[in-house]
Amino acid sequence: MSKATVSFVINDRPGVSPQARRRVLEAIDQLGWQPNAGARALSTKRSQTLGLVMRRPPELLSTDPFFPQFVAGIETGLAPLGYALVLQVVPDEETERQAYERLARDGRVDGVFLTDLRTDDPRPALMTELGISALIVGPPHHGGRVPALGVDDGSGVRRAVSHLRSLGHRWIGHVCGAAGYVHTEARCDAWRGALADAGLPEIPPVAADFTGAAGAQATHRLLDLDRPPTAIVYANDLMAIAGITAATSRGLRVPEDLSVVGFDDIPLADCIAPPLTTVRQDVLTWGRIAAQALVSLTEGGKFQAAELPPVEFVVRASTAPPRT
Amino acid sequence: MSKATVSFVINDRPGVSPQARRRVLEAIDQLGWQPNAGARALSTKRSQTLGLVMRRPPELLSTDPFFPQFVAGIETGLAPLGYALVLQVVPDEETERQAYERLARDGRVDGVFLTDLRTDDPRPALMTELGISALIVGPPHHGGRVPALGVDDGSGVRRAVSHLRSLGHRWIGHVCGAAGYVHTEARCDAWRGALADAGLPEIPPVAADFTGAAGAQATHRLLDLDRPPTAIVYANDLMAIAGITAATSRGLRVPEDLSVVGFDDIPLADCIAPPLTTVRQDVLTWGRIAAQALVSLTEGGKFQAAELPPVEFVVRASTAPPRT
């Protein structure tokens, strides 16, 4: 038995006799042998590892429902393919760049996921410069040729608007996410489009940074208007819940005096009073499909935009017809 | 310049003249060369990579405040040391074992973190069998010789009990975590001890699985007692918030009729009404120190129990003196 034969067998390639194959497999079984990933990587120049760098402000880390679910989804996509995921969480842009550079230069990863793309994000260019495959998770990056895979952010806000409109609301506020992110822009655009399509007047969206404090503050801003909205759509559940508390503290009742729609459907959305009407994305599936797409990219395959499950609109008790 | 010299320089080892060192560094700088992690791993048989396998029920993934913070903490400990983290999220025990075995056999990691240890957990034995270093994150495992690093779980519950007692509560209920986990046991023991020390009578703790639904159900169980408690301490914030909602739905007011204490201090704890009194752990620091400890273990160092920051007790508005 030569090493070559064994190599052929475990990568089940043609050109080895059935009996030799059987003997190799038996021997492997007896010895409990497993191929060494590092050595293989050295030989093939492929590490069978993908990288995920998450840049998150520490105060948002434990709230963000996206991160853990997405990671779990990636895992379900990667495990059957024998790929591993190396993960890095960084606090700022500088550390973020270093993280990508190290991952690439060390040869630790074959490709990386790019999340939370910012407008004028340097990462797509950096990736082509470093020569590693990348997949944008979210709305496509303008002008770059890095492929992107994201759910249709717009459909969620459109669903929210049409739901509120059907309840009779005509004066709807929006607390959108932090400025500078591609997905925030995409959702804001969708927001304006949805209002226009529905023939509703627009209250300028108030930007907030996804934290509870910002959500509460934005809520007060909207309720302080000369003509306050009868419903508010928030960019995430955390801000929506903080918004409910803020509204309640002003003596308003939700949903009687103010309807509230969240985004994400965190497990808590169901546990508060009133239970939150919100938009749910299947982040787990998103992660799985993203993982498969990125693997196929690193293996030289073409990127094919796979179908992601559409967002779901979950109607609970935080929305009701407006007071007239 | 020979490869050996270069190798000596980048690992800054003695035995190379200052001028040779300078020339090597210059060349490295000019060529933008970086050592390849895989090749180095093959040679040294050390991957400079640590593994974290998280077994989590999918429905808890996006709520668990521990996971993302701990990962971020690990990262801050690992990055300066040039180590990477490979992460795996698995749904059940079988997949969990496979994950550890693959990580070890592939030679992908030098050591792993063991979280959420269960009573009679097979993992400590598996780790010694696989011959890879491991560090238990949480209370120590009975009888094993795998080192453990955890905050004193007891002090949180003791603080909660003494806070409630000082407010005048004498009949305090407890919704503890899922049975079968070492940390649940540890906290339950601490709970009984704290009550005994305070000379308070014990209501049997109700076990719940950390979900909001379970928290609500446990709350109803306690409030259905012939003599319901005037205060309840929960094993996590999610259950506490669900508990508040459950109590409110029965016409009780929090904190006037029922005081509530949570555990974790998730960002939402501050955004609901009433803001939640809770126990905060510095999970970020915990992760950092755990990472450093595990690296030192894999490099053959002795394990030295580092000091973790003590838990903090955060008093907000969900606790008040009992009605008399």
Add this chain to the structure above:
DNA sequence: TTGTAAGCGTTATCAA
């Protein structure tokens, strides 16, 4: 102080 050469555990190339 430096260079040479032998591994590390795979895959890939070629003769046999």
Add this chain to the structure above:
DNA sequence: TTGATAACGCTTACAA
């Protein structure tokens, strides 16, 4: 269909 043998990019004796 097989078995040598050379990479892959590093570390580490050991010799110069």
